[in-house]
Amino acid sequence: MLVRLRFWCRHGSWRRGAFAWLLAIALACACSARLVAQDIPASTNGPAAKRIAEIRFRGASLASTDPLTEYLTVKVGDPFTRAAASASIKALFATGLFSDISAETDPAPNGDVVLTFALQYRYFIGDVNLNGRPKGAPSLRQLLNATKLELGHALTDTGIKQAITQMTGVMEDNGYYESSFTYTLKKHEDSRQAEVFFHLAPGPLARVGKIEVHGESGFTQEEVESITKIKPGAKVKASDATRALERLRKKYQKRDLLEAQVTLARQSYNHDSDTVDFIFTVQRGPVVKIDVEGAKLSRGKIKRYVPVYEENAADDDLLNEGTRNLRDYYQSEGYFDVKVNYSRNRTLDNQKLDIVYNVDAGERHSLQSVDVQGNKYFPKDTIRERLSVQTATMLLTHGKFSQAMLARDVAAITALYKTNGFQDVSVKADVEDNYRGKSGDLRIVFRIDEGEQSRVHTLTVIGNLAIPTAEFQPQLSLDEGQPYSEYAVAADRDAIISYYFNRGFPNMDMKITTLPYSGDPHSMDLTYEIHEGTRVFVDRVYVYGLHYTRPGVVAKRMHVHDGDPLSQLDMLDTQRRLYDLGIFSEANVAIQDPDGTAQRRNVIFQLDEARRWTFNYGVGFEFATGSSQGSSNTPNGTTGWSPRFSFELTRLNVFGRDHTFVIKARYGKLEQRGLVSYTAPRLFAKENWRLSLTGFYDKSADVLTFTSERAEGSIQAEQVISKTWTMLYRYSYRRVNVDPTTLQIDPALIPLYSQPTRIGMPGVTVIYDRRDDPIDAHKGMYTTADIGIASTRLGSEEDFSRILVQNSSYYQFGAKHWVFARSLRIGLESPYQNSTLVPLPERFYAGGGNSLRGYSINQAGPRDQFTGYPIGGNALFVNSLELRMPPPTLPFVDDNLSFVFFHDMGNVFDTVSHMWTGLGRLHQPTIAACSQKPADGSNPPPCDYGYLAQAVGLGIRYHTPVGPVRFDIGYAINPTRYPILNDNSTSSTTRVNVFFSIGQTF
Template structure:
């Protein structure tokens, strides 16, 4: 009989079309048992079906209709949990405990197990009478089942009877007080474990490092909803650890001897401590140190461990010589070494036998990775070199041997990908060095390429044989088994509650019908996390074990909390900043409390827009700021629109307090990874409080007049730094120009120009030379126009000129001596940043800085160009004259030198700088009938590098 038609029952229409490719039996052909069996096997292999049976239905013309009746499998989809008790486990903990993975085959028998796992987590948290039920929501169109677990926690159990057994050395009442585990306490996760740790810590403080404290059993009593605990406590002997022959603090001893960390004493741990102590003394110049230990019996309740140290003479590693290297430069080899000769930061150098061994291994691996399979690295350590006592010379001799090269490279089995495409991925090519490292690298490159182009089952084998018996020339063969390509059937998105679907859709790199790509899935996950509106982004392939050629990709999202509130309190400390010193020209070292409150609303309207409110309250500044951010303006990934409005009452300099109300709109355009353009329109109204103006009284009405400024501006930013928080290499350039014009309703008319360029150069081993140059110009539209005080340039402080206190550079009021700001500014900073300096307590987190700052604020642009060629203040004697006709010229380049320290933190370095002004200005104070000179020393404490 011939087959008239073939149908699949139980499969959706679109699946019916795709599933026909697995059916061997063809319409119009004779019905064959083998073909039907093979068809059923193929359909089962897709993983989509739980049961398949074939039925033959006769037709009127003597043929048959072949019907495959299917029962579809379902796969795990979204899992949610409700009814989670307060101070209980998190939802993610409970979901993970079910051991049901997104996209895996759902088996009904696993559901009771999943509920039992949830109950175990709840019992661990004290909810012994909790109940768990589960609902299933099936989605046949995508063969997915969503699971909803419902928890009824009931009352949390409490601690019942607490019993201690064994030789504890304490009464039960004392142990209860030490463990802080009291009858009637609520049972929470880890409560018993924390009680154990407290008891162990108590014994550890008594040097009883072998104390054995364990939980024997915990027994739940349902009639009272209480849990009884029974502990075993054996205090063990006290351990006395001493050092003979050298001075080593107890803190360091506990750091290097791991018996304190492991709470145990055995030969392995003591030997590890011996090696650590040896390395410590060797890194401090005692290269011949000998360390041994012995255990001295001291009674049944006491053990005495003694480390015997023979330090020997202190040495200096003055010479580190590398010889025989022809293929690699000495500089490249030294970069990979731990040994360091003496220098400014390491007065004795850095040497230990273990370091030398690791360096030999590192050099050997470097040569092996570049084809030198027979390389031999030997060392020679010479003490009292050239007759100088304590001087050490380390020689590293490299015998490179013959380099093994690739003679030929052959690829086989690549049918879907061209050979030229694969060769572009490879490190191993004809004529290049041969190494196992390169073979492994090539394997990863090829396999990842196939994974990312829809071939999840690709196989790779590498074979290498000497060419014509020559061991220095290798024939390499890469054999591939591509397997069947897999494509994306549908992308199934779940978990959206507030977020608009298009917000997620535009971030997807995985699309229907495209090859199933691992890199596209990871990129999608990264892009969605970068939005900042999801706590969790899970991607998985549905039916991962099946052989189907089209598979669904499941995207499960957990939205983040939309509201965030932050509170803060801190201090501002710097020279010249005390807002209470209103009658002191230079100010004095000030400490101002600082309070902050911030509120952020993310995912506003479900569009990934953000509302931000920030406030600061201190003696120098009171500010409120509101920001509305709309990324992907006009649906462009490179455009971001920001509306900003704020009010501030700020003591900008010691001369005045300004009240500023400002609103702006900014469009940010990301041209590339390193280039950004900013287009801004800003309106602000600035009012100077006349009561705070410390100026010539005749100028107060003019300078305290409220001013409205309307300014369109443009900024160009090019950022090639490796790390914006702590740069080591690269460049950073900004160009900003703005025009305040009366055509926009501005009451002052001027052009503002500001450009900054910073460069960072790394050299030797983690040294950095950094430079920053900043030039600013304010150009009034008319010579008679006056630039309002708050719009002028000011300099001085931790981020500009550290030879001045905050905003103390530049022109000054001759009557009162207070700074006025200027229409031009030039600032140049040089910094030499040291590598980290290993020190006790701070470890490798501390580094130093030596800096030179030069520049000033000038009253006009013309005076800036002239002043740049002046290294000293001109006509100082004129500044001592107090007559109305006398003029004091402050247009020159001020210079300062200094140093600072940086402490590395996750949010950037914390820094302290001390600056010394080499040529501070002299200026008159007519009101007090005297002249004054700015202080030479200034210090600053802040976060982040200077530039």
């Protein structure tokens, strides 16, 4: 005897929610009962009186490790009943894995029955793509987003039809009214994922037909076409209607028709002519005049603060909002007692509406003091940090104050106290006029009544069977004896739920009970009751979309593995790590069938590889003192700017790995450079190692004394030891050639300094970084030590050693976050063995926006006495101090502009021993001799440059997302004097130097 129980449904025929479940169950029961009644006569007991000898599954995928028997309501040995079989079918269907389920019974050898469930798996949405898109709009992303097909969700015929309907709408918006779509599916039997490929036939692009305006528009047909910029016969664009509406509204606004209503009544397509007609409807409304009486206010500010101009309506809500905006504006200008109201006067024929805002500004005030009283738990500085009202300063002459700001400050202080257990806190703000007897001066006093602090008496966690309390206890903000607040309770709830969600409990729920202890409202007993629900595990992890990338590269980035508890955190972390590779434009992750009840779920990673070849170019400029401009070259250089051009060619995904090959070129007045590099992160399969191979050619004239050409190759390995420690290991080999025709030194020395030099130098750099923000640090420390040794045994023609150490520290102080920053840089070079000097291009040079701002670019240190040009030195000492002010609130730039006062001290010294001597000198020695013209034919003594040059100055910083834009003006206190024997004269470095750059100085 054969009995069939069948529960059948296609995707899209049932919906979420309680009603859908009840309907599905009712249909299943009715269908099952009907089928069984037909197969089994009522007079016989049939298989219902027998037991189940065996349960089988037909069509189940062997790739799945999900134990299907766990979902059944029957097991081997149970009596067979129709109701139990039907319930099992419903339970299996609820997992979301199957589109068709039926049950069959066959007789067993012992007279019992064999129950077989025939399963048909459903498929889920994988990659969605499209071909056939025409050039221009719409973009591929617009079309794919319109499909609403989500990765991992069930694939249904209804969903595909809706996707085609949505994409057809997008095509019509862009003028393609004859487009058609077909699709093909590529199914993956192992994962039950299906890739959807849409094929688009766009058809012809429609043209603009008629443009009509219904209603009293006040414009001729020609004027309408001119205003809307929609011309009959032009190609239809998606933005046509929207822009036309905006242009018409703006036109009416210019005529003061602020209540004009303009709508697109119809946008109809004519199939025969392949044209689109645009029909607009206009209700002009009255001429609206908005004026301010009692105070001066520009027309531009009226439009900014009265929202009637934006909303094209003049109702009471908008006019009242304008009242509040105008009040806040005048209060921000110091008129803290301002009163604003409005009146309306509409003519009987509704042709004109006059709106007048009456402003009684009152006396202009200045906020001189903001005080906090009654605070015991928090210091005043902690409270002041949260205030938006500001006292008057030199730049903010009246301070910042308004009723809205005052209300926000009261709310901020109240929230601060409530989050720390003061549930009964009361905060009031009193505004005192005529502060200290001076008319117009104000004082604000925030009076705080803290009340009694509530604390946790006991905290009990129950219901957590799978995860001990000790595991998530560190995540909680509350504990016995700690301040109690509703904010902290909500934070604990979020922390516990997140902890469970990330360990495979997606249905976890939590109930919180709070009771006063012994009737004391400030001592609370807390109970966290946890309902863990069913734990869900990862069945399989599938990765799609790899074409050039090696699978092993992706596998090493995975934090989600087969059999792991399903964790949203691990999925997002893996997604982030995949993006960090830099070779994927998209890395989407999803749970297959997120709404199902299966205890094992597949996790799908759908990757889209980025374009492997990219080309970038740029045009910029540099501005500074001391640059080489034109033919009038002098030892100090000139002030000016230079254009800079650059391009970059990048190849990603080299050899199927996250390796990068880059070709760069830069051309400017001072420097022309070409560079080729190959970068391999994660060297030795280690996250903390990185390998770089670099070769470049550089021709630079940033040192005015000479023009050098450098060809260099280097190999560098970077090791990140910890969050603060980094090591760089490198070997560089370069050949430096100095153009003898550009050497601005004693002609007798040109043969010596113009000789080509090969330098082979291994080196090590140690970096210690504890800055809070590498781009714009406010606190912390940054230290680097770079050591290199050039040796003939390592391919070098000269033997010398080099060390450069820099230490910078940052200290934030005061309630307004002033920053004191300091930096010390010391460099030492020394020839050894048979070498007697360090090649000219390898010496230290200083001066410019990133070192000594009392000098123009590379102008510090020793000079050639014959020409007066800088020749660098073997020792470097630079000490910089900066006081970085907090950004004031200024018109137009708000708080994005700040100021810096700086002091730079140091110099370049010819030898290391002369540096130690020069550190004790604050003035140039032998300055009198350096300032006198040498007699004709005389041989004056060498000029001594061994002293600490000093400069002070002012800097401006404009803060941007990529770092501050910097403008510095430096004034040299003790500039360098030097002789020029070549023309029997003397000169001095410039006192005032200007620099423009991006990023902080250090």
